[in-house]
Amino acid sequence: MDYSIKIGGEAGQGIQTIGNTLGRVFSRRGYHLFTHQDYESRIRGGHNLFQLRFSDSPVMASRDRIDILVALDKESILLHEKELSEHGIVIYDSSALKQRYEKPYFLDVPFRDLAMEHGGNKIMVNTVATGAVLGMLKIEIDILVETIKDTLKKKGEEIIKGNINAAMAGHDFTTRQCQRCSFSTAPQSKPKMLIAGNDAIGLGAVASGCKFYSAYPMTPSTGIMLYAAGKAKDYGIIVEQAEDEIAAINMAIGASFAGVRSMTGSSGGGFALMVEGLSLAAMTETPIVIALAQRPGPATGLPTRTEQGDLLFAIYTAHGEFPRVIFAPGTPEKAFYLTNKAFDIAEKYQIPVLILTDQYLADSQWTFDGFDLKGIRYTDYRIRGDAFKDISGYKRHHCTDNGVSPLGIPGDSKHLIVTDSDEHNEEGHIIEDVETRKKMVDKRLFKKLPLIRQEIEPPILYGNSHPEIVITGWGSTYGVMKEAVDDISKNKDIAMLHFSEIYPFPSTERFDYLNLLNNAKLTICIENNATGQFAYLMKGETGYEFNATINKYDGRPFTLEYLSGELDAHIRRL
Amino acid sequence: MPTLEDYKGEIPSWCPGCGNFGILKTFKEAMVDLNIKPHQFTIVSGIGQASKFPHYLKCNTFNGLHGRTLPVATGIILANHEMLVIAVAGDGDCYGEGGNHLMHAIRRNINVKLFVHDNQIYALTKGQASPTSMEGMKTKNQPFGVLSGQLNPMALAVALDCTFVARGFAGDTEHLKGLIKEAINHRGFALVDVLQPCVTLNKINTYKWYKERVYHIEPEYNPEDRVEAFKRALEWGERIPIGIIYRNHRPTFEERIPIIKDKPLVGQSFDLSIIEATLKEFY
Numbered sequence: 001m002d003y004s005i006k007i008g009g010e011a012g013q014g015i016q017t018i019g020n021t022l023g024r025v026f027s028r029r030g031y032h033l034f035t036h037q038d039y040e041s042r043i044r045g046g047h048n049l050f051q052l053r054f055s056d057s058p059v060m061a062s063r064d065r066i067d068i069l070v071a072l073d074k075e076s077i078l079l080h081e082k083e084l085s086e087h088g089i090v091i092y093d094s095s096a097l098k099q100r101y102e103k104p105y106f107l108d109v110p111f112r113d114l115a116m117e118h119g120g121n122k123i124m125v126n127t128v129a130t131g132a133v134l135g136m137l138k139i140e141i142d143i144l145v146e147t148i149k150d151t152l153k154k155k156g157e158e159i160i161k162g163n164i165n166a167a168m169a170g171h172d173f174t175t176r177q178c179q180r181c182s183f184s185t186a187p188q189s190k191p192k193m194l195i196a197g198n199d200a201i202g203l204g205a206v207a208s209g210c211k212f213y214s215a216y217p218m219t220p221s222t223g224i225m226l227y228a229a230g231k232a233k234d235y236g237i238i239v240e241q242a243e244d245e246i247a248a249i250n251m252a253i254g255a256s257f258a259g260v261r262s263m264t265g266s267s268g269g270g271f272a273l274m275v276e277g278l279s280l281a282a283m284t285e286t287p288i289v290i291a292l293a294q295r296p297g298p299a300t301g302l303p304t305r306t307e308q309g310d311l312l313f314a315i316y317t318a319h320g321e322f323p324r325v326i327f328a329p330g331t332p333e334k335a336f337y338l339t340n341k342a343f344d345i346a347e348k349y350q351i352p353v354l355i356l357t358d359q360y361l362a363d364s365q366w367t368f369d370g371f372d373l374k375g376i377r378y379t380d381y382r383i384r385g386d387a388f389k390d391i392s393g394y395k396r397h398h399c400t401d402n403g404v405s406p407l408g409i410p411g412d413s414k415h416l417i418v419t420d421s422d423e424h425n426e427e428g429h430i431i432e433d434v435e436t437r438k439k440m441v442d443k444r445l446f447k448k449l450p451l452i453r454q455e456i457e458p459p460i461l462y463g464n465s466h467p468e469i470v471i472t473g474w475g476s477t478y479g480v481m482k483e484a485v486d487d488i489s490k491n492k493d494i495a496m497l498h499f500s501e502i503y504p505f506p507s508t509e510r511f512d513y514l515n516l517l518n519n520a521k522l523t524i525c526i527e528n529n530a531t532g533q534f535a536y537l538m539k540g541e542t543g544y545e546f547n548a549t550i551n552k553y554d555g556r557p558f559t560l561e562y563l564s565g566e567l568d569a570h571i572r573r574l
Numbered sequence: 575m576p577t578l579e580d581y582k583g584e585i586p587s588w589c590p591g592c593g594n595f596g597i598l599k600t601f602k603e604a605m606v607d608l609n610i611k612p613h614q615f616t617i618v619s620g621i622g623q624a625s626k627f628p629h630y631l632k633c634n635t636f637n638g639l640h641g642r643t644l645p646v647a648t649g650i651i652l653a654n655h656e657m658l659v660i661a662v663a664g665d666g667d668c669y670g671e672g673g674n675h676l677m678h679a680i681r682r683n684i685n686v687k688l689f690v691h692d693n694q695i696y697a698l699t700k701g702q703a704s705p706t707s708m709e710g711m712k713t714k715n716q717p718f719g720v721l722s723g724q725l726n727p728m729a730l731a732v733a734l735d736c737t738f739v740a741r742g743f744a745g746d747t748e749h750l751k752g753l754i755k756e757a758i759n760h761r762g763f764a765l766v767d768v769l770q771p772c773v774t775l776n777k778i779n780t781y782k783w784y785k786e787r788v789y790h791i792e793p794e795y796n797p798e799d800r801v802e803a804f805k806r807a808l809e810w811g812e813r814i815p816i817g818i819i820y821r822n823h824r825p826t827f828e829e830r831i832p833i834i835k836d837k838p839l840v841g842q843s844f845d846l847s848i849i850e851a852t853l854k855e856f857y
Contacts, residue, residue, distance in 0.1 A: 251649035
C-alpha cells in the first residue's frame with residue numbers, strides 16, 4: 001500500500017485545509033505519511049497544490065504518480081491528469097468547474113450542492129471533499145469526525161455539526177458512486193506523530209528553553225515565529241516582530257546578553273541583513289541561534305519555492321574570522337534534535353549556530369512514532385545568582401584554557417558585564433594593542449574551534465556498508481535519497497552518505513567516510529542547487545572530488561521518480 | 575550610597591575640550607544623586623565618539639554596532655525589565671544609521687532612556703555631515719555644502735508621540751543633570767538630545783554659538799500639550815529651547831506583556847516536563 005493524493009486549486013480555495021485534515025486522519029490511523037506543498041506567492045488565485053503520500057511502510061518523499069487527484073479548478077486537471085496511476089481517479093465538481101469530464105477515471109462529486117444541503121453553507125465544500133476522499137479509500141468516517149471536533153472546538157456546536165454532516169455526505173457519495181475505486185487500506189496499530197519542519201524547529205526551540213524569538217516575517221521561515229508565538233503564553237516566551245532583520249538579530253543578541261536563550265530566523269534575503277549582527281554575536285561572544293530557511297535566489301527569487309542555494313553563503317558570510325556551527329537537518333525529527341543541539345552548543349561555546357533548512361523541509365510534514373525527550377540536552381551554562389556573586393575578579397572575556405569565559409547575568413551581582421564590538425580586553429574594554437588582539441583571536445577562534453569540532457557528528461551511512469555506488473547529500477534531500485537507495489539496492493550495492501552537521505566540516509576520526517568514498521566505483525553528490533556547493537565544500541575541506549553531481553535548480557524539490565531516473569542514467573554508464 | 579569614585583572608568587580618548595566630558599561628568603553626578611549603583615544599570619552604545627561613553631564610567635556595557643543601540647536595548651529590557659537600560663549614541667549613529675530603529679523604539683515605548691550626543695557632525699570619521707548638520711555647512715565630503723534638510727529629532731519624536739522628549743546642552747551641566755534625572759525617573763521611552771560641541775571638527779556649532787542661542791524652557795510651560803510641544807520642537811536658529819519639550823503617560827511595551835507581569839523573563843525557570851503535553855498536539 002503506497003498511495004498519493006494531490007489536491008490542486010487556486011490560493012484561497014482551502015487546499016491546505018483539505019490536505020491538513022486528511023494528513024491528520026492518516027497519521028491518526030497509524031499510516032506513515034509524507035506531505036509537501038507547492039504554492040505561489042499570492043493570497044488568491046494562481047495554482048497551488050498539496051500532496052500527500054501515505055503507506056503502511058515509511059515514506060519520506062513525494063512521488064510523481066498520483067492515485068487520487070482532487071481538482072478544485074480546471075488547471076489542476078490540465079496539469080496533473082497525466083500523473084494519474086493506472087487505478088487513479090480524479091474527483092471534481094462539474095457545477096463549480098462548469099465542465100463535465102467523460103473519461104472513466106473522472107468522478108463528478110457535487111461538493112457545493114452537498115455542502116449546502118447537508119452542511120448548510122457552501123464554505124463546507126472542503127469538508128465534503130475530505131469526506132469524499134476517505135470514502136474512496138474505504139476509510140471509516142470516525143477519525144475525521146474526531147478531527148473535525150478537535151479543530152473546530154472554538155467555532156461552536158452548530159459549525160461542528162454542519163461540518164460532520166458535510167463530511168458524511170461526501171463520504172456516502174463516493175462510497176456509493178465510486179465503482180472504480182479499488183484502494184485497500186487496512187488500519188495500523190498506533191497513531192503516529194505528524195509534524196512539519198518549521199514546527200519541529202519551533203518545538204525544538206521551546207524544548208531547549210528558548211525565551212526570546214525576534215524576527216521579521218519572511219517565507220519560508222515565518223512558520224517558526226508563528227509556532228513560537230503560539231506557545232508564548234504557555235512557555236513564557238517573548239516573540240517580537242522586529243522592524244527589520246537587522247533589528248531582529250540585534251534584539252536577540254540583546255536578550256541573550258541579558259541572560260535568556262534567544263533565537264532569530266529568516267530566509268536568505270533577511271539573513272543577508274542579519275550578517276552584520278552575526279559578526280557582532282561572534283565578537284561579543286553572545287550565544288545565538290539562527291534559523292535560515294532557504295528559498296531560490298538571487299534577490300527575491302522564487303519566494304515560495306525551494307533551493308539549497310545558501311550553504312556557502314551561510315558558511316562564509318559576515319566580516320572577520322570566527323567560529324560558527326551550521327546544521328542542516330534532513331527530517332523534522334532531526335530538525336527538532338539539532339535545534340536543541342544548536343541551543344546547547346551556542347551557549348556552551350558562546351557562538352552563533354545556524355540551522356539551515358529550505359522551503360521543502362520547512363513546509364513538508366512527516367510522521368514519526370514520537371520524539372523521545374530523553375535525547376534533549378539542557379544545561380544552563382550561564383552563571384547566575386550566588387555562583388556569580390562568589391566569583392572573585394570577574395572578567396566577561398577572561399582568557400581561560402579552553403577559550404570559554406564565564407557568562408554572567410548583568411545585574412545578578414556587583415560584577416559588571418562589559419562587552420564590545422570593538423576588539424576588547426578581558427574586562428571587555430576597547431583596546432588596540434597587538435598582544436591583546438592576538439590573544440583574543442586565539443581565545444575566540446583557535447582555542448574554541450577544536451572543542452567545537454569534536455561536537456560535530458559525522459555523516460550517516462544508509463544502505464550497503466561496502467557500497468559500489470555512494471550517493472551523497474545534505475539537508476532536505478535526506479528522504480528522497482534514502483528512498484532512492486531502497487529502490488536501487490534491489491539490484492546494486494548502493495549507499496547514501498547524508499550530512500546534517502556540516503560546519504565545522506566533520507572529521508573522519510569516528511567514521512572514515514573518505515575511505516568509503518574512495519573505495520566506491522561511482523560517487524554522486526546530489527544537491528537542490530545549480531553549482532554543487534556541498535561538492536565544492538567537500539573538495540575544499542577534504543580534497544575529495546565526487547565522480548558526478550546531480551543538481552536541480554528549478555525551484556522544485558526532487559521527487560523519487562526524478563532522482564531514480566537521474567541515478568539510473570549514471571549507473572547505466574558504469 | 576555610591577560616590578563619584580565608584581564611577582571612575584577608563585581614561586577617555588576624546589579631544590581636550592570635547593562636549594562629551596561635560597555630559598560624562600554630569601551623568602555620573604546624576605547617578606550618584608539617584609543612588610543607582612554601577613551594576614544596577616546597563617548602557618548600550620553604538621559606534622562613534624559618543625558611544626565610547628560607557629567605558630569611561632562603571633556599568634554593565636554592551637557597546638555594539640553603529641546604529642544598532644536601540645534593538646539591543648530592546649532585547650535587554652524585554653529579557654530583564656527590572657534592569658535600568660540606557661542607550662547612548664551620536665547623531666550619526668541614532669538619526670542616520672539607526673533611524674528606522676529609533677522610529678520603532680518610540681512606537682513601542684520601551685522603557686529605555688536614550689541620550690543622543692548631538693554634535694551635528696561625524697567626528698569619529700573626521701568631519702562629514704550628519705543628519706543634524708545645518709543646511710549649507712561645507713565639509714570635505716559636502717563641498718557644495720549640506721544639501722539635505724536638517725533633521726529635527728525633537729519634532730520627529732513629538733510627531734511619533736514619544737513619551738519623553740527633551741533637549742539639553744553639554745555647556746549647561748546643572749540643567750542637563752536635571753534632564754538626565756527626569757529622563758531616568760520617567761516611565762517609558764525617553765529621548766534626550768544633548769547639544770554637544772565638537773571642538774575639533776564643527777566650526778559652526780561651537781560653545782559660543784550654542785550659548786548665544788539656548789534658553790531654558792520657562793517653568794510654566796506645559797509639556798503635556800502636544801500641539802504646543804510641536805511648536806516648541808520646531809524652534810531652531812536664533813533661539814533654541816532646552817528642557818522637557820514633550821511628555822505623555824502611555825503604558826510601556828513591557829507592562830503590556832502579560833507573561834512578564836510577575837517576573838522578568840531572565841528570572842523565569844524552564845521546565846522540560848511540560849513539553850510532553852505539547853508533543854500530544856502533533857497526534
